[in-house]
Amino acid sequence: MEAASVPTPRRAPGSAGAPAPRRSRSAGAIAFSATKVGVLVMAVAWIVPLALLAVTPMKSFEEYSSTSQWALPSDPLQLFDNMKQAWDSAGLGSAFFASLSYGLVGALVAILCGALGAYAITRLPLKGRFFWFLLVFSGTLFPFQMYLIPLFQLYTDTNLYDTWIGMAMFYSAIAVPFCLFVMRGFFSTIPPEIEDAAKLDGASSWGILWRVLMPLARGPIAVLILFQFTWIWNDFMFGLVLSTSDGVRPIMPALVGLQGASSTAGPPVVLAGALIGSLPTIALFLLLGRYLLSGLTLTATGKDE
Amino acid sequence: MTSEISRKKFLQVGGGAIAAGSLASFLAACGGGSSSSDGGGMLRFSNDKINWEEWFVETGRLAREAGAVGWRPTQYSDTTTYQAAIKTTGNTPKVPDMFSWWSGWLMKELVDTSMLADVSSIWEREGSAYSDGLKDAFTFDGKQYGVPLNVAYWPTFYNKRVFREQGLEVPTTWDDFIAVCERLKGAGITPLGATIEGRFPSFVYFQEFIVRTSPQLYRDLMEGRAKYTDPEIVDVLRLWGDLIRRGYFSDPASVSIGTGANNFPQYFKPGRIAMVTFGGWLEPTLMEAGMRPGEDFGAFVMPNIEADAGNNLIYETGPLCVAQNGQRRDDALEAAGWWASREGQSAWIDASGFASARADVPSANPVDQEIDRTIADGRFQLLNRYWEATPHEIVEVGVDQLAKFMLEPGDPKPILDAIQKQADTSWAAVEAGS
Amino acid sequence: MPPPAGARRRALRRWTPYLYLLPMVLLVGVFLIYPAVKTVWVAFTDATGTSAGSFVGLDNFTRLVEDPAFRTSVRNTIYWVIGALVLQVGLGLLLALILSNMRAGDWLKRLFYLPATLSGAAVGVIWFYVFNPDQGLLTSFMGTIGLESLTTRWLADPPVNTFAMIFAATWQGLGPAMILFLVGLQNLPREPIEAARVDGARGLRLFWHVTLPLLRPMSAVVVAITLINNFKVFDLIWVMTQGGPYRSSETLAVSMYRESFVTFSVGYGASIAVVLTLIVTILSVFYLRSMFRKVEVY
Incomplete structure (x- = not known):
């Protein structure tokens, strides 16, 4: 109740209200600092590969070949040369913007469709709620390889193959089940009384969805954008199979092409490409990451429908 | 200092690419995504040689200047997907007009399903400039179904x-x-x-x-x-x-x-x-x-x-094939003929810097030239x-x-x-x- | 006469809810469910890259049973699933418990989550370099601390290559598991915990007898999601080893891709997809049941 009426709790996640046991002083400081050290070691293990991704592209091929991978770069500005080389050599430019458009369009269309569906399932008189939910949700259960061949044939039969609209439609479709899942979870946490005032004003179901429910869903929507954009941006397999042309082909297949059989790029350029391909999702995470805990928390507080 | 310059250049190039890229996706979105919209009569040429794009574009342009029909390449970044795309569309009108493939047994599969156009007439005209071993790789039941796209020796x-x-x-x-x-x-x-x-x-x-x-x-x-x-x-x-x-x-x-x-x-x-x-x-x-x-x-x-x-x-060679069921088979045959000609091969070797398949076109670099000489002198x-x-x-x-x-x-x-x-x-x- | 108009309006009202469902069902039906159903059909044919094939009954499935590569693939898939459970779920829970009480917790949470924003392809590329047996980060690090004798050709020696990739996948997948557990911890009811504490429960005992049981619905979700994701791992393996050397690190997902797109035994590949789907579906029943019971989780 309280949670639902606060659309975007800004307080830092986990800092307050966590019911886990408070630090027990009697348990002894030794055990505590041991965990601290353990976490620190793990943190280092998590940073090192990230650092490899950031540091290797700062080296020239010459430098990379002759020094240890642990060595720091002598001229970090080399980064821009390597990034430029990666950008130029694999057609990354147009792939970058194609993926950007798929990520945005796909996430938004999927959230919209998911929200409409979730609204119908949780709020409107409808037969077979559970069936509809399961039907759509089953889309996430199959291993994705399951779709590949028929989808490929479907696309070549219908002229959707290697088109922007074909890619955007597929990415929207594959993002829908998760959006439905989250939006349904969220809507069922909102007590019906909240809509009463709007109903008294004679609002239609459409009006209630847009004027009452959606504004409350800012947190879950932020999380969905984060997840779905990231998923679409990072997709490799479907982009590989359903598209070929510059301007249509998304970024990951283009990146992996850098490593392809006729490639001449050395490790610093390959990793520079990987870095270019990772920056947008990292940026999005830094931007929306704070919603991650709050958005999820909000949808998880509901009990029975 | 040089780094500073290159950084500036990177930013400029990046800016240009941003404009071009968003324009491209915008156009694609407007046009319903038809990707083969431009090219003005250029043939569609698919391949999986992602780093050879510039060279294909360049030779396609030269082919057009020379009076043959030119082509626009489409690169696949993954070989398995590429094979799937060709095999699946091979007998439909969606097949690209021409495409790269592999010689020998991988090629036989396409020949057996009648996907490839017979290019024996090109070989009759140009064959004397190529070695017999090369010709064999593209020959099935006495007919040829491809011209050499590239040749590589394994020294x-x-x-x-x-x-x-x-x-x-x-x-x-x-x-x-x-x-x-x-x-x-x-x-x-x-x-x-x-x-x-x-x-x-x-x-x-x-x-x-x-x-x-x-x-x-x-x-x-x-x-x-x-x-x-x-x-x-x-x-x-x-x-x-x-x-x-x-x-x-x-x-x-x-x-x-x-x-x-x-x-x-x-x-x-x-x-x-x-x-x-x-x-x-x-x-x-x-x-x-x-x-x-x-x-x-x-x-x-x-x-x-x-x-x-x-x-x-x-050696290794890949054919340039013409689709039997392509919408513009005759144009593609003409383009393949130009590719196999002395003029076409010179243009390709100039652009790519690769070894030459034709005896009358020298390879681009001294190492390949020496291998060519060794092969010729030793009747390899x-x-x-x-x-x-x-x-x-x-x-x-x-x-x-x-x-x-x-x-x-x-x-x-x-x-x-x-x-x-x-x-x-x-x-x-x-x-x-x- | 008003009745027709009223009836029409009533009919419209009755159908309105379904209009809300329409876009979502259409998208998912055409692009996901139709292809999946078609694959099931293909699994019973001998389709290849160039022909649609004809119905062959259970031939593909009997061939699976006899295929040694399929057995390796099943074994590796089991490694992946167990490894993911122990490392991603286990460590994820541990980290969530520790970080929810740590002052620098927020920054560490971000750090541990960060790899999850990268693509499988990028993660594969990074770890490919980490595991290079000659100059890679791992081998040179172990050399520095005097453990050189423990190094091996990380990605070439089975089953170490599968374990190495599971580790890379943990690096990427730990964050989401941790976040879900954090959410679960935040939503625990306070009363039972306070009551237990009043009764003198502390530390491990409190965790084991009170916190963990309360956390069960979320644990079920994390377990299920982790299982499903690790059954499906493809990009990472494809970039790091392509399932090699000599097919020693293939999982079901990789075998399926390989049979369908490398050797073009499309029908056979589809049968692997069907087996994989069956396993995932059975596990998902567990997931969905726990989800629909009491708690609306995430």
């Missing part, structure tokens, strides 16, 4: 500086070769680069050592007349295993050559590995790493193990590489088993038994099919 590349410093000459006999390896090894240098990265390279030394023993044995094995379990083949693997155990080869799990991490230059350039047997398309990678052909690296044909094996060299017999020369199901099992052998060079028997098992199945299927 042994070596680091010239290392050879100079160690006082070594290019080996001409097997004993010389072993002496060179021994000498390099003694100097703490790995004699030969080898890898399993990318799967296919495990066939490299297998095919090389068989051909150096007996080219006839190689041909028989490829065509199902000899068995992998025959004693001659077992001996080749024993020899190979022995050389691996002596430490003549790099760790195949660390080095990747021409694919994947592509880190071979970092061993080859500073002279930590002195030689490698590989396809000529490795050269651009070496040059990209700053090695100059003819000065920093050279190439020779590995000496024969059996002195009477004759002059042989493994050219043999198609393992990947194309034998049915592909056997190749798939073969490269996996050979990789296993490279990692654990023990008893060759289980390795060869496993390959022969697949060979039996595949050849039985070929028999039944024909």
Whole structure:
């Protein structure tokens, strides 16, 4: 109740209200600092590969070949040369913007469709709620390889193959089940009384969805954008199979092409490409990451429908 | 200072690309995504050679200027997807007008399903300039179904500086070769680069050592007349295993050559590995790493193990095919004819810097020119590489088993038994099919 | 006469809810469910890249049983699933417990989550370099601390290559598991915990007897999601080893891709997809049941 009426709790996640046991002083400081050290070691293990991704592209091929991978770069500005080389050599430019458009369009269309569906399932008189939910949700259960061949044939039969609209439609479709899942979870946490005032004003179901429910869903929507954009941006397999042309082909297949059989790029350029391909999702995470805990928390507080 | 400039340039280029890229996706969105909207009558030319795009564009432009129909290339970044795309669309009007493919057995599959247009008339006109071995790779039932898109010989590349410093000459006999390896090894240098990265390279030394023993044995094995379990083949693997155990080869799990991490230059350039047997398309990678052909690296044909094996060299070639069911088959045939002509090949070699398939067009760099001379002077017999020369199901099992052998060079028997098992199945299927 | 108009309006009102469902069902039906159903059909044919094939009954499935590569693939898939459970779920829970009480917790949470924003392809590329047996970060690090004898050809020696990739996948997948557990911890009811504490429960005992049982619905979700994701891992393996060397690190998802797109035994590949789907579906029943019981989780 309280949670639902606060659309975007800004307080830092986990800092307050966590019911886990408070630090027990009697348990002894030794055990505590041991965990601290353990976490620190793990943190280092998590940073090192990230650092490899950031540091290797700062080296020239010459430098990379002759020094240890642990060595720091002598001229970090080399980064821009390597990034430029990666950008130029694999057609990354147009792939970058194609993926950007798929990520945005796909996430938004999927959230919209998911929200409409979730609204119908949780709020409107409808037969077979559970069936509809399961039907759509089953889309996430199959291993994705399951779709590949028929989808490929479907696309070549219908002229959707290697088109922007074909890619955007597929990415929207594959993002829908998760959006439905989250939006349904969220809507069922909102007590019906909240809509009463709007109903008294004679609002239609459409009006209630847009004027009452959606504004409350800012947190879950932020999380969905984060997840779905990231998923679409990072997709490799479907982009590989359903598209070929510059301007249509998304970024990951283009990146992996850098490593392809006729490639001449050395490790610093390959990793520079990987870095270019990772920056947008990292940026999005830094931007929306704070919603991650709050958005999820909000949808998880509901009990029975 | 230079970095500052390049950074500025990067930003400019990036800005330009942002504008161009968003325009492109905007147009694509408006046009309902039709990707083949421009090109003004250019043919659609698909391939999986993602780094060759500029060269294809350039030659397509020249073809158009020369009066033939030009083309616009479409690159696939993944070979398996590319194969799937061609195979699935091959008999539909959606097939690209022309496309790159593989020779030999991989090509037979498309010929059998009538996807490829007969280009025998082009060969009648231009054939005399190409070697017979090359023509064979594209010939099925006496007709040709493709013109050479690219050709690569598989010599042994070596680091010239290392050879100079160690006082070594290019080996001409097997004993010389072993002496060179021994000498390099003694100097703490790995004699030969080898890898399993990318799967296919495990066939490299297998095919090389068989051909150096007996080219006839190689041909028989490829065509199902000899068995992998025959004693001659077992001996080749024993020899190979022995050389691996002596430490003549790099760790195949660390080095990747021409694919994947592509880190071979970092061993080859500073002279930590002195030689490698590989396809000529490795050269651009070496040059990209700053090695100059003819000065920093050279190439020779590995000496024969059996002195009477004759002059042989493994080659690889991919055809440029014309789709039988393409919407513009006649235009595409004309374009393929131009490609195979002297003018077309000169334009291609100029653009790409690759080895030339035509006798009357010189290769672009001194290393390739020298190989061309060696082949011509020694009347070399050219043999198609393992990947194309034998049915592909056997190749798939073969490269996996050979990789296993490279990692654990023990008893060759289980390795060869496993390959022969697949060979039996595949050849039985070929028999039944024909 | 008003009745027709009223009836029409009533009919419209009755159908309105379904209009809300329409876009979502259409998208998912055409692009996901139709292809999946078609694959099931293909699994019973001998389709190849160039022909649609004909019905062959259970042939593909009997061939699976006899295929040694399929057995390796099943074994590796089991490694992946167990490894993911122990490392991603286990460590994820541990980290969530520790970080929810740590002052620098927020920054560490971000750090541990960060790899999850990268693509499988990028993660594969990074770890490919980490695991290079000659100069890679791992081997040179172990050399520095004097453990050189423990190093091996990380990606070439089975089953170490599968374990190495599971580790890379943990690096990427730990964050989401941790976040879900954090959410679960935040939503625990306070009363039972306070009551237990009043009764003198502390530390491990409190965790084991009170916190963990309360956390069960979320644990079920994390377990299920982790299982499903690790059954499906493809990009990472494809970039790091392509299932090699000699097919020693293939999982079901990789075998399926390989049979369909490398050797073009499309029908056979589809049968692997069907087996994989069956396993995932059975596990998902567990997931959905726990989800629909009491708690609306995430």
